[in-house]
Amino acid sequence: MIIVLKPGSDQKDIDYISEKLEKMGLKVHLSKGEERTIIGAIGDERILREPSLAAYPAVEKVLPILKPFKLASREFKQENTVISVGDVTIGGDEIAVMAGPCSVENMDGLLSVARAVAESGGAFLRGGAFKPRSSPYAFQGLGKEGLEYLAAAREETGLLVITELMDPRDLDLVCKYADIIQIGARNMSNFSLLKEVGKINKPVLLKRGLSATIKELLMSAEYILDEGNKDVILCERGVRTFETYTRNTLDLSAIPVVKSMSHLPIIVDPSHAVGRADLVPSMALAAVAAGADGLLIEVHHNPEEAFCDGPQSLRINEFTGI
């Protein structure tokens, strides 16, 4: 950690801050420049409990040196994390394809999509039983009934099931049916929920928040890892920008960035990112070219009748044709 002092700071300021740092167990290193004095604090700055040094009047700014996450970092674990679910692995040599409707609506529709996903070689069926919707008047999901449909589709097709958890009180219910638990973008900073899924022994798919930096995504993963669950899959799904033509702006550079900083696998959801079915195929290809470990794609048997996200859902034949 580097502490830059304001011009005009005196020896008293330097001594005060140096003492504070030393009390925290850090080694102090001083260097006086023409315009500024800077204090280097050597040691594990992550263990510091918010020293709030920047609040001291003589301090101009505090520059962290180390990454704020540890367990998620490539330095902590050099080799890639490969997660096994059923017979499938995520983060290894395969591209994990997870496809299905935004929300589970009825058994027949779900089954027709599931069969198509299985026939095209996908390994996972996605589908929401609990749906986070910006309007209270929009379809909120079938709940337990939706989970049962997913399990029935798994039974028939052999696909593994990935579905979203929104509320810590539903943890046991969702875990009973899902093979992978999804934490949605809107809950990436729902730390209570992250701690809960950190305690289970199922993989967690953690979606990047709408305006979360890559570091914040890794910090949220750190919450899960820190509770003991090592099977975290990250998911880039577009971030919010000023561009309005697409629903969000897909940040594919997050893939090589995550790969350089972390050992965790990362997949891409092009459907939510672009919000328009016609753009999904090229973005899916680009994601794989950029090094993604998998894809999460919305497919619906009849998008214009979908209860949610119809415009961004591929038709079954569009999906199998990619």
Add this chain to the structure above:
Amino acid sequence: MIIVLKPGSDQKDIDYISEKLEKMGLKVHLSKGEERTIIGAIGDERILREPSLAAYPAVEKVLPILKPFKLASREFKQENTVISVGDVTIGGDEIAVMAGPCSVENMDGLLSVARAVAESGGAFLRGGAFKPRSSPYAFQGLGKEGLEYLAAAREETGLLVITELMDPRDLDLVCKYADIIQIGARNMSNFSLLKEVGKINKPVLLKRGLSATIKELLMSAEYILDEGNKDVILCERGVRTFETYTRNTLDLSAIPVVKSMSHLPIIVDPSHAVGRADLVPSMALAAVAAGADGLLIEVHHNPEEAFCDGPQSLRINEFTGI
């Protein structure tokens, strides 16, 4: 709702979509232009359960006409909502001043701040007992102990208590101690939590999410209102932009925008918005000039020792001097 068809759409497309709209109970109005045909759908488009019309191949875009929220709208309720808490009102003629530390850390510090807030005429003591922190290694709040300190400070100073709820499982506990329940920016789209606080009979302070539009903020308020709780206070606390000098970018235009679209009161948190104590006083003044119904300000008895957000906390004398 206006449905714009792609060039080249034929009568079959028009008939198909018109029939769908009529089945939904909407009246259809057709107009054919030089390059595009557009279909007007008249009726309460909010009651539609996601028709997903934009997924139909002949549709170029769907333009909503009505606002997506109803109970929160100025059209639904013309006069301002004025919320009474104890002897104080929010949304009326007074400016509600809510001040205190980011997190409750110990009794003595809290009391010294609370006394200063009361003496300067503030009516509310803010302080976090449950803290949403981006790092699992950062101070997470004192929990129940912190709530007890807040209650003790209320006892002594007469201030009303506002504190954050993060987890639906803590609802009863937090309600037992708080006069106003705060929903933090990171939980603005935690719809499970919103539904829960919609069922209680205490006012809810709902903070705007880091990248939430004003409409989305009002939609989240609609979740609470729709469950029956009419006492929602909105809070602008800065949005995330490309600017890095300030922690967030305070969007004061949200105040007149909310006032024009909604009857709900809106207050401003300049501390989280700017992230630097020296900028807080001028932004607090600007917020009041823009028409804010109140201010939420971080004050700490010793910012450089604060467990969180020290750099943006005013010292006691800085606060009383505004």
Add this chain to the structure above:
Amino acid sequence: MIIVLKPGSDQKDIDYISEKLEKMGLKVHLSKGEERTIIGAIGDERILREPSLAAYPAVEKVLPILKPFKLASREFKQENTVISVGDVTIGGDEIAVMAGPCSVENMDGLLSVARAVAESGGAFLRGGAFKPRSSPYAFQGLGKEGLEYLAAAREETGLLVITELMDPRDLDLVCKYADIIQIGARNMSNFSLLKEVGKINKPVLLKRGLSATIKELLMSAEYILDEGNKDVILCERGVRTFETYTRNTLDLSAIPVVKSMSHLPIIVDPSHAVGRADLVPSMALAAVAAGADGLLIEVHHNPEEAFCDGPQSLRINEFTGI
């Protein structure tokens, strides 16, 4: 164009606006809903000289129906524009590779890069002689001398030269040396400059502005097309977001979006987008997978000595190894 009236508007308002629209040569179409009256105005809304109808007190909002650009649109010209420069085409089946240093610094360095580009099959040498730099103290480019070095490198390697024009007063000079004229991101909305390059008979590479929407990029292309120059190549080079790990956020979805709306070719500059050499190769691959017509890549013979943008420049061997 759809004009939505405020609730409570009366017949006088409707008549006033309808008359105005009819005077502009538009056909009027009225539809009265439960809460709102909407007026459809049929005709070429692009020819309207800013009617400013939204300023009329009874108007709630104005929704455009047609795209604001015409010559750049896929509707105006269905087949892809393929641009010939020397023996090379851009926008056809080939991927155009344009590589070279950010700024031209000296003859030897430029030549060593140019030879490598030519040997790896690249067709274009990029290099700045006039450099837009955020600091007046940073290297501003060699000017005419830099252009001469570029011409000399073309002489030796057969590569075509692409270089930036910043000032309309340098137009003749730059045109004398360049095969393609680049308009940089900071000048995408420098309309005086756009009009000038609209009058020349050389292809123009138009970079997307840091916070320009895709529509605004196409509107800037429209300025050039409208002056008579039909050879416009668009370039996605990352947009500004809240993410700080990368220099900008590369928006690869701009590729299929441009392809769907316009006939113009689009290439990608991954170097400026990510700002870090180690991320460039995977983003270059992703760009091609997404359908880009070419790549613009920074390569330097010695990045740590580069006068600008060293950190994002590939070394020669890194480039030839892609």
Add this chain to the structure above:
Amino acid sequence: MIIVLKPGSDQKDIDYISEKLEKMGLKVHLSKGEERTIIGAIGDERILREPSLAAYPAVEKVLPILKPFKLASREFKQENTVISVGDVTIGGDEIAVMAGPCSVENMDGLLSVARAVAESGGAFLRGGAFKPRSSPYAFQGLGKEGLEYLAAAREETGLLVITELMDPRDLDLVCKYADIIQIGARNMSNFSLLKEVGKINKPVLLKRGLSATIKELLMSAEYILDEGNKDVILCERGVRTFETYTRNTLDLSAIPVVKSMSHLPIIVDPSHAVGRADLVPSMALAAVAAGADGLLIEVHHNPEEAFCDGPQSLRINEFTGI
């Protein structure tokens, strides 16, 4: 400047970088931490001509310590810059009110606005003769004729004239008529233009770019100051964000930030920021409360007939009523 080395860097790396820094005239200061070695480089880092040290493979990141601008900084000049134009000062105790139409359209309309501005105590008449418009089909301004109208209005009302310069080739023409030269947001990074207005002896109003950081705004001011023109007025006019209800997001915190870092005056343009006339008055008040040195406000004699920006223009009586 702080250079952070990657873990695993060895003495050879340290020596190489240290030598480079010393050759640049900087003093080197080394500190080795548990995980990282950091090198402090003491001296005026602004004089460095882009050392591109971050391109060196052993370097993880480079953290600048000093502000990148000098002449614009509060450290270079402690007292506020107060600019005199005619009898008026900007940056002193008065609030400079600059008002008028977006574009000059005809003599009568301009005069009726000018008289109202003068009568309400405004000192400056704003009006565009050269207009940067995103569409080539939109009104581009009256050019020289518009300048003559402005001069005639000055003659009659005594108001000083502020108008925009877009093209370096129009410099002499615009200077002949204007009292203050405006550089628009789209040209904030048009460095050729900035250098030109740095050579004149009239004040320059420099508007913040749509996605420019406050530091970048000050760097653009530095370009003008560095050429010798000391009379630079900064202008906050809203930045581009994800929020769509307002045209831009007005960043009033830029005012105290600029005041803390720079001696230059800063005014606010609420009209372009919010894009809706009804929001302008409260944002104008908020700007003054935040410490702005002046206001730039669009006023039109008949907004619904305006050639540009009608929806955000105040009517004459709305303006005089603020």
